[in-house]
Amino acid sequence: MQIKAGTKLFSAVCDTQIMVLRVPKDDLDVTCGGLPMQTEEAAEKSLISDNAGEGSLVGKRYVDKAETMEFLCTRGGEGNISVNGVALEIKQAKRLPSSD
Amino acid sequence: MNIHLILQMAADSMPDREAVICGSQRLTYQDLSDAVNSLANKLEGAKKLAYLAETGTAAPVAMFAAALRGIPYVPINYRLAEDQITSLLERVSPALLISDDAPEVKGITKISQVQVFSHVTSWDGFAPDEEGNIAIELFTSGTTGDPKSAILRHDNLMAYILGTIEFMSAEQSQSTLVSVPPYHIAGISAILSSVYAGRRMVQLPNFSPEAWLKLAKQENVSQAFLVPTMLQRIIEYTTSNNETFDLPAMQAIAYGGGKMPHSVIEQAMTLMPHVNFTNAYGLTETSSTICLLDPDDHHDAIQSGDPAVRARLSSVGRPLPAVEVEIRDDDNVPCGAGEAGYVFVRGEQVSGEYHGSGSLLDENGWFPTRDRGYLDDAGYLFLDGRADDVIVRGGENISPGEIEDVLIEMSDIKDVAAVAVADDEWGEAVGVVIVPADMTTLPEIEAIKSHVKNQLRSSRVPTKVKFMEELPYNETGKLLRRVLRDVFST
Numbered sequence: 001m002q003i004k005a006g007t008k009l010f011s012a013v014c015d016t017q018i019m020v021l022r023v024p025k026d027d028l029d030v031t032c033g034g035l036p037m038q039t040e041e042a043a044e045k046s047l048i049s050d051n052a053g054e055g056s057l058v059g060k061r062y063v064d065k066a067e068t069m070e071f072l073c074t075r076g077g078e079g080n081i082s083v084n085g086v087a088l089e090i091k092q093a094k095r096l097p098s099s100d
Numbered sequence: 101m102n103i104h105l106i107l108q109m110a111a112d113s114m115p116d117r118e119a120v121i122c123g124s125q126r127l128t129y130q131d132l133s134d135a136v137n138s139l140a141n142k143l144e145g146a147k148k149l150a151y152l153a154e155t156g157t158a159a160p161v162a163m164f165a166a167a168l169r170g171i172p173y174v175p176i177n178y179r180l181a182e183d184q185i186t187s188l189l190e191r192v193s194p195a196l197l198i199s200d201d202a203p204e205v206k207g208i209t210k211i212s213q214v215q216v217f218s219h220v221t222s223w224d225g226f227a228p229d230e231e232g233n234i235a236i237e238l239f240t241s242g243t244t245g246d247p248k249s250a251i252l253r254h255d256n257l258m259a260y261i262l263g264t265i266e267f268m269s270a271e272q273s274q275s276t277l278v279s280v281p282p283y284h285i286a287g288i289s290a291i292l293s294s295v296y297a298g299r300r301m302v303q304l305p306n307f308s309p310e311a312w313l314k315l316a317k318q319e320n321v322s323q324a325f326l327v328p329t330m331l332q333r334i335i336e337y338t339t340s341n342n343e344t345f346d347l348p349a350m351q352a353i354a355y356g357g358g359k360m361p362h363s364v365i366e367q368a369m370t371l372m373p374h375v376n377f378t379n380a381y382g383l384t385e386t387s388s389t390i391c392l393l394d395p396d397d398h399h400d401a402i403q404s405g406d407p408a409v410r411a412r413l414s415s416v417g418r419p420l421p422a423v424e425v426e427i428r429d430d431d432n433v434p435c436g437a438g439e440a441g442y443v444f445v446r447g448e449q450v451s452g453e454y455h456g457s458g459s460l461l462d463e464n465g466w467f468p469t470r471d472r473g474y475l476d477d478a479g480y481l482f483l484d485g486r487a488d489d490v491i492v493r494g495g496e497n498i499s500p501g502e503i504e505d506v507l508i509e510m511s512d513i514k515d516v517a518a519v520a521v522a523d524d525e526w527g528e529a530v531g532v533v534i535v536p537a538d539m540t541t542l543p544e545i546e547a548i549k550s551h552v553k554n555q556l557r558s559s560r561v562p563t564k565v566k567f568m569e570e571l572p573y574n575e576t577g578k579l580l581r582r583v584l585r586d587v588f589s590t
Contacts, residue, residue, distance in 0.1 A: 006101055006229055006231060008229075019101060019105070021262070058109060058112070058113050058267065058268075059109065059113070059266065059267020059268050060267070061262070072262065074105060074108070074109055075109070075112060076113075093266065093421075094421060095266065095269075096264050096265075096392065096394075096420070096421075097352060097354070097376065097378045097392065097394050097395060098265075098276070098293065098297070098299075098323055098352060098354060098378070099264070099293075099325075099354045099356070099378055099380035099382075099388075099389040099392055100286055100289040100290045100293045100294075100325050100354065100380070100388060100389065
């Protein structure tokens with residue numbers, strides 16, 4: 001699937017929602033809990049087929065190892081987020097002091 | 101991305117947490133979200149949503165409701181004179197305006213702050229997510245001329261928030277005291293940052309040192325943002341009443357919006373040793389903060405024996421991870437460390453765009469801040485006034501700051517400002533306005549001149565000196581140099 005920054009994706013198996021922050025131009029296979037993520041929320045969720053790991057956490061930014069892509073998790077769920085079969089990782093950001 | 105996402109995530113993840121408090125009004129994130137959905141329904145057909153009132157719970161509701169409907173939010177300075185307000189409203193028209201006492205202007209439909217909260221059916225649409233949509237239009241303070249209408253897009257503001265704040269990173273017990281006005285960029289970023297961090301906002305509509313100290317204690321406030329004059333007034337109030345700072349819950353104070361006098365921050369750190377201080381430098385056009393002097397920098401500077409490290413207490417720190425800063429000379433060539441020039445900034449949060457004059461970004465995305473300054477060899481940014489304030493004496497650029505810095509050292513001078521005055525021989529020369537420590541015993545003009553000559557050089561010596569009881573600052577502590585230039589020209 002071709003996706004671009006600003007696209008919202010919904011899990012087909014759980015509550016997970018993500019927002020695309022930046023992606024390469026290639027076709028990407030974005031999955032959550034083993035099934036492809038969709039651009040609209042499904043009325044009925046499928047059964048989760050890949051339940052390894054901790055699921056997705058709201059507010060965390062997810063990246064691939066080389067940080068060529070980045071997603072913001074806007075709602076958490078039980079499914080793990082993967083791209084082209086590889087699980088994404090939580091981006092570790094430097095904690096800044098509050099300035100406002 | 102639409103900034104409404106910030107509220108949506110907060111209301112989804114922590115619905116029962118308190119979001120904002122003002123007087124007797126207390127709203128949770130769910131309450132805030134409900135009020136936003138309800139106001140969104142009242143925005144049917146509106147082109148813009150303007151806000152002309154002091155800070156209050158209606159301000160965050162208005163900002164997020166405008167975002168939800170995809171229209172710009174335009175907060176306006178309610179402290180301006182009526183003819184100035186009318187002229188700004190004419191520029192904003194047609195719009196819906198939240199205000200209890202605005203002048204009548206064609207195309208402006210008014211609703212009161214109470215009507216913001218009157219319950220109607222929730223709007224059931226989704227926040228539009230079109231690239232390049234305008235989130236906020238802010239009038240700059242116009243210290244040098246007519247206010248300009250700066251444009252902040254959703255993408256600019258989201259880049260700032262995602263780049264600086266971890267979602268829900270605040271402890272449930274934390275709260276921040278918001279005393280900056282709603283039409284100031286710091287008032288906007290306070291709302292966005294606090295909601296994303298899940299930090300309760302305690303709003304103080306009218307700042308006074310007494311009110312600030314009382315509210316901070318009463319609400320166990322852990323954080324605050326202050327402009328330098330506010331911090332100065334809090335210190336003066338406390339020391340002149342022989343009181344000590346009795347704010348055990350206060351953990352961190354950030355300051356910005358104007359130049360912090362060295363003596364004030366040193367005094368603040370001594371009086372409040374348990375508080376972490378952060379200096380934030382930013383502009384309206386950069387979606388708030390672009391550089392930070394963090395608490396460690398403050399401690400390192402104050403404890404260091406190295407003059408270069410000590411001096412950093414007067415810097416605005418280093419750029420945020422997602423922001424680049426470059427200094428350029430008069431010919432637009434990048435300067436080396438220690439060389440003063442014009443401050444340029446680049447990053448996704450930088451809008452650099454105004455209604456009427458378009459984008460000021462160059463082809464590589466750099467924005468000219470019109471501030472002057474230099475970077476030291478460790479990358480700390482030192483500011484040196486506005487480019488517009490430079491005194492050009494016979495082709496030589498003189499920064500008002502260097503003259504002010506040496507004069508403020510004189511014990512009989514309480515406050516001082518240097519401005520350009522017309523000069524037959526040099527085109528421009530230095531004029532200084534002095535606020536004496538004691539109005540009944542004015543400092544000797546010759547002593548002032550010789551102090552500048554000894555500390556700097558003869559070209560910096562003021563040709564004109566005036567005494568005033570106080571300098572003209574606006575409500576966020578910006579010195580109105582244009583008023584002082586007028587003092588000399590009349």
